[in-house]
Amino acid sequence: MGVYILGIESSCDDTSAAVIYDRKVLANLIANQDIHKNYGGVVPELASRAHQQNIVPVIDKALRDANIHKNQLHAIAFTNGPGLLGSLLVGASFAKSFSLALNIPLIEVNHMHAHILSLFIEDEQHKKAPDFPFLCLTVSGGHTQIVLVKDFFDMTVIGQTIDDAAGEAFDKAAKIMGLPYPGGPLIDKYAQEGNAKAFRFPHPVVPGLDYSFSGLKTSILYFLRDQLASDPIFIENNKNDLSASIQKTIVDVLMKQLKKAARQTGIRRIAIAGGVSANSGLRKALLHEEERGNWDVYIPKFAYCTDNAAMIAIAGYYKYLRNDFTDQQVVPFTRYK
Amino acid sequence: MDMLKETEVFAKVSAVEEYKELSDKLIEAFQNVRVFALYGSMGVGKTTLIKYLCSTLGVADIVSSPTFPIVNEYVTTNRESIYHFDFYRIKKIEEVYDLGYEEYLYSGNYCFIEWPEKLEALLPEGCVRIYMEDVGGERIIRV
Numbered sequence: 001m002g003v004y005i006l007g008i009e010s011s012c013d014d015t016s017a018a019v020i021y022d023r024k025v026l027a028n029l030i031a032n033q034d035i036h037k038n039y040g041g042v043v044p045e046l047a048s049r050a051h052q053q054n055i056v057p058v059i060d061k062a063l064r065d066a067n068i069h070k071n072q073l074h075a076i077a078f079t080n081g082p083g084l085l086g087s088l089l090v091g092a093s094f095a096k097s098f099s100l101a102l103n104i105p106l107i108e109v110n111h112m113h114a115h116i117l118s119l120f121i122e123d124e125q126h127k128k129a130p131d132f133p134f135l136c137l138t139v140s141g142g143h144t145q146i147v148l149v150k151d152f153f154d155m156t157v158i159g160q161t162i163d164d165a166a167g168e169a170f171d172k173a174a175k176i177m178g179l180p181y182p183g184g185p186l187i188d189k190y191a192q193e194g195n196a197k198a199f200r201f202p203h204p205v206v207p208g209l210d211y212s213f214s215g216l217k218t219s220i221l222y223f224l225r226d227q228l229a230s231d232p233i234f235i236e237n238n239k240n241d242l243s244a245s246i247q248k249t250i251v252d253v254l255m256k257q258l259k260k261a262a263r264q265t266g267i268r269r270i271a272i273a274g275g276v277s278a279n280s281g282l283r284k285a286l287l288h289e290e291e292r293g294n295w296d297v298y299i300p301k302f303a304y305c306t307d308n309a310a311m312i313a314i315a316g317y318y319k320y321l322r323n324d325f326t327d328q329q330v331v332p333f334t335r336y337k
Numbered sequence: 338m339d340m341l342k343e344t345e346v347f348a349k350v351s352a353v354e355e356y357k358e359l360s361d362k363l364i365e366a367f368q369n370v371r372v373f374a375l376y377g378s379m380g381v382g383k384t385t386l387i388k389y390l391c392s393t394l395g396v397a398d399i400v401s402s403p404t405f406p407i408v409n410e411y412v413t414t415n416r417e418s419i420y421h422f423d424f425y426r427i428k429k430i431e432e433v434y435d436l437g438y439e440e441y442l443y444s445g446n447y448c449f450i451e452w453p454e455k456l457e458a459l460l461p462e463g464c465v466r467i468y469m470e471d472v473g474g475e476r477i478i479r480v
Contacts, residue, residue, distance in 0.1 A: 050435050084436060085437070085440075086435070086436060086440070141404070142403075142405030160399065161399075162399050162401065163384060163388075163402055164402045164404070165402070165405060167405065168402060168404050172379060172404075175379070176379070181426060214384065217380055218380040221380040222380075334410045335398075335410050
């Protein structure tokens with residue numbers, strides 16, 4: 001007899017809900033206009049903020065897609081931070097009320113832990129989950145961290161960005177090139193056709209295992225300003241080479257510290273998580289290390305890389321197995337740590 | 338930039354170490370102000386200046402860019418919260434309302450705001466506007 005967990009994620013822009021049965025995902029949804037349309041009912045006017053408008057329809061749809069009744073749920077897991085306080089409160093309040101109404105346990109989940117635990121979601125194509133300990137590079141628009149993972153809930157950040165996140169470096173480089181925000185995926189696309197050695201950008205010098213990407217942004221800015229002064233269509237003519245060179249620089253920087261972390265800890269099981277793990281250059285660089293026999297590499301399915309509720313549900317599942325529940329007094333937190 | 342006419346050059350910074358002195362001077366000069374809006378193009382050094390302002394105020398946390406999360410919260414050694422905003426990726430003013438901006442900007446805590454152009458009409462009265470400009474590699478700071 002397995003366990004049904006409802007996961008709720010509302011730490012930033014999107015309201016998401018997921019239902020899992022043990023480690024298998026039955027439904028994983030992000031609120032959008034279609035969900036509102038199909039919900040049918042009028043959303044109460046008092047729902048002034050986006051998450052408040054989204055939360056009931058998206059959970060209703062997740063339960064229907066999973067084809068279960070709410071009374072079958074064993075527990076409710078929700079993101080308790082870090083994130084925007086207003087957004088977190090909507091998810092937390094709903095989760096508390098729903099657990100009280102259904103009389104089932106309430107589980108609080110750390111968003112950053114959940115990104116890493118998304119590696120344990122069971123999937124037809126992704127059966128391989130890492131053994132402990134392993135290193136996880138969590139890279140997204142808002143985060144860049146190397147995490148030493150000793151157990152499901154024993155995680156230590158051993159390196160992190162001291163300024164911009166890697167995803168932000170992609171997006172801002174794209175912006176400087178005149179691409180729309182968020183332009184990270186476009187850089188990846190153009191990079192496929194470009195020469196990564198066409199232009200060289202400096203690597204940051206950061207002690208330990210930390211990262212810095214703010215200097216790269218500035219050097220791209222100055223480089224393009226100087227080029228545009230003599231050639232107004234420089235970016236258009238070199239879009240692919242620029243994208244490939246920028247992507248290579250960011251990936252090289254990410255890999256350099258990750259390799260250092262692997263050397264220092266002696267750990268060869270390496271995972272990635274977060275939105276930037278969709279980047280083809282980063283995936284290639286990691287798989288290259290695996291082909292060379294240096295590392296065992298673990299990459300979650302794309303749907304579980306960006307912010308999603310399935311990762312909250314799987315984290316909830318592991319807490320459920322440990323009877324690690326919370327009570328109605330729990331308060332969301334905004335800061336990491 | 339018409340706004341520059343009403344402002345005065347507060348400092349010129351040519352090396353990153355000089356931000357420390359500038360931060361001390363800014364906090365000292367505007368002791369009663371809690372909301373600071375920082376204007377300037379990408380890469381001009383807004384986040385860097387805020388790093389130093391936070392350090393002046395006793396923040397030991399890593400001060401990183403909040404472009405994606407929109408707001409970062411730091412805690413000083415006196416256990417006071419400081420809010421660091423970045424409205425770069427905001428498209429509509431409604432998103433600022435969704436954020437519950439009033440709870441931050443009127444909290445009485447220090448607030449440092451990057452890309453304040455996005456919510457000009459919502460900035461509290463009496464907030465200090467800092468303009469940063471790159472002139473031949475030197476940063477001109479106007480207030």
